[in-house]
Amino acid sequence: MSFINKKLKIYAVAVLGSGIFMACAQTKTATAAKTSTEKSTSGKVVPTNLKWSERMMLSEMQRFPEAWMLDFSKSPKWTYPSAIVLDGAEQLYIKTGKKEYYEYISGFGEKLIKEDGTILTYDLDKYNIDMLNSGNVLLYLYEKEKKEKYLKALQTLRLQIDGQPRTNEGSFWHKKIYPYQVWLDGLYMGMPFYTHYTKDFIKGADATKAYDDIVMQFDSVQKNLLDKKTGLLYHAWDESKEQAWADKQTGLSPNFWGRAMGWYGMAMVDVLDYLPENHPGRARIISYIKSYSDAIIKYQDKKSGLWYQVLDKPLANGNYEEATASAMFVYTMIKSVNKGYLPKSYKAAAKKGYDGIIKNLITVDENGVVNLNKCCAVAGLGGKPYRDGSYEYYVNEEIRSNDGKGTGPFILASLEFEK
Structure with missing residues (x-):
């Protein structure tokens, strides 16, 4: 290599190096500028002068910089808790117009849906009703962006509804591996998506048939899982009565789990967002919300305003005031009052619960990041190891702390109180 060529090569490397240095310096400056903007209003990462809805949403975004990380996911996977928090992000974007909320939602769709419409980690053949819930995020993104990949993914999820195994009277099994089992959780996981999809894409007699099917799911749960004495609903029902957890006479599971009831309440109020005003089933679902609310108010702690992990055994050894169920009950009741499904008198119980969450279950770090504590991470029935x-x-x-199944409903409840 000639002396001149060597000099040119050294010069090129030097220029390239300085370019990389400049780019790094600019990135650091941009990050620093963003951080200083974030902190400018109150000197905090999460400004304390915002409403609780935004404070919790920004805290979640701080903890989980990408939406697929919500609920402590280590790698991108198609699961349900993200969708609850992103429902809050969607409503905050509408309310504030702040682009970071939309970008957070959009990033979830970009990461989880491949260009051909394939859903990362999703397996249709498992017929797991939990997997329908994040379809709500795609319904929103498709409405906004009209990307073909979202439509294809939505059509795949809708196919699951067509093939989902059912009990003899037509209730969806919770999963293919849980034969003849109806869980309260499943109403929230499947029905708002089923109703919203129907509203957006199905017309005429097919839509009527779908709406009738959706209402029937709630009718069946009221018939088979309701305890007439307490007004509470059991976590699950095994039509075959074969499970070790199932009562041999009734097929019911033995306890009233707080979050299962929470899922059911949210399912009812969210389905009504999409069920046509003139559908005869609306009045029935509203009546179910009323009896449901009357029952949970009876089991609300008089002092704290909160609810227990096992609802009807507050004094039993080891029971505790649980955050996810408490947030879900508050959301269900305050949204029902705002929508006119419940009389205004029910706002008092909702407000007592909401204040109880803030007083007893919320902590704020020095940097302004908000935490929701005492969340039950997970609970189910059957499986391996066996859950009895x-x-x-x-x-x-x-x-x-900071389980999306609690932070999401807390954001949604906060938004309802802030209206």
Whole structure:
């Protein structure tokens, strides 16, 4: 290589190096500018002068910089808790117009849906009703962006509804691996998506048939899972009565788990957003919300305003005031009052619960980041190792902070109170 060529090569490397240095310096400056903007209003990462809805949403975005990370996911996977928090982000974007909320939602769709419409980690053949819930995010993104990949993914999820196994009277099994089992959780996981999809894409007699099917899911749950004495609903029902957790006479699981009831309440109020005003089933679902609310108010702690992990055994050893159920009950009632499904008198119980969450379950870090504590991480029935639905089982499941199944409903409840 000639002396001149060597000099040119050294010069090129130097220029390239300085370019990389400049780019890095600009990136750092941009990041620093963003951080200083974030902190400018109150000197905090999450400004304390915002409403609770935004404070919790920004805290979630701080903890989980990408939406697929919500609920402590280590790698992108198609799961349900993200969708609840992103429902809050969607409403905050509408309310504030702040682009970071939309970008957070949009990033979830970009990461989880491949260009051909394939959903990352999703397996249709499992017929797991939990997997329908994040379809709500795609309904929103498709409405906004009209990307073909979102439409294809939505059509795949809708195919699951067509093939989902059912009980003899037509209730969806919770999963293919849980034959003949109806869980309260499943109403929230499947029905708002089913109703919203029907409203957006199905017309005429097919839509009527779908709406009738959706209402029937609630009618069936009221018939088979309701305890007439307390007004509460059991976590699950096994039509075959074969499960070790199932009562041999009734097929019911043995306890009233707080979050299962929470899922059911949110399912009812969210389905009504999309069920036609003139559908005869609306009045029935509204009547179910009323009897449901009357029942949970009876089991609300008089002092704290909160609800327990196992609803009807507040004094039993190991029971505790649980955040996710409390947030879900508050959301269900305050949204029902705002929408006119419940009389205004029910706002008092909702407000007592909401204030109880803030006083007893919320902590704020020095940098302004908000935490929701005492969330039950997970609970179910059957499976391996076997979950027997006993009182001891529910109170010994993992408890953690900032679970999306609590933070999401807290954001949604906050938005309803802020209206």
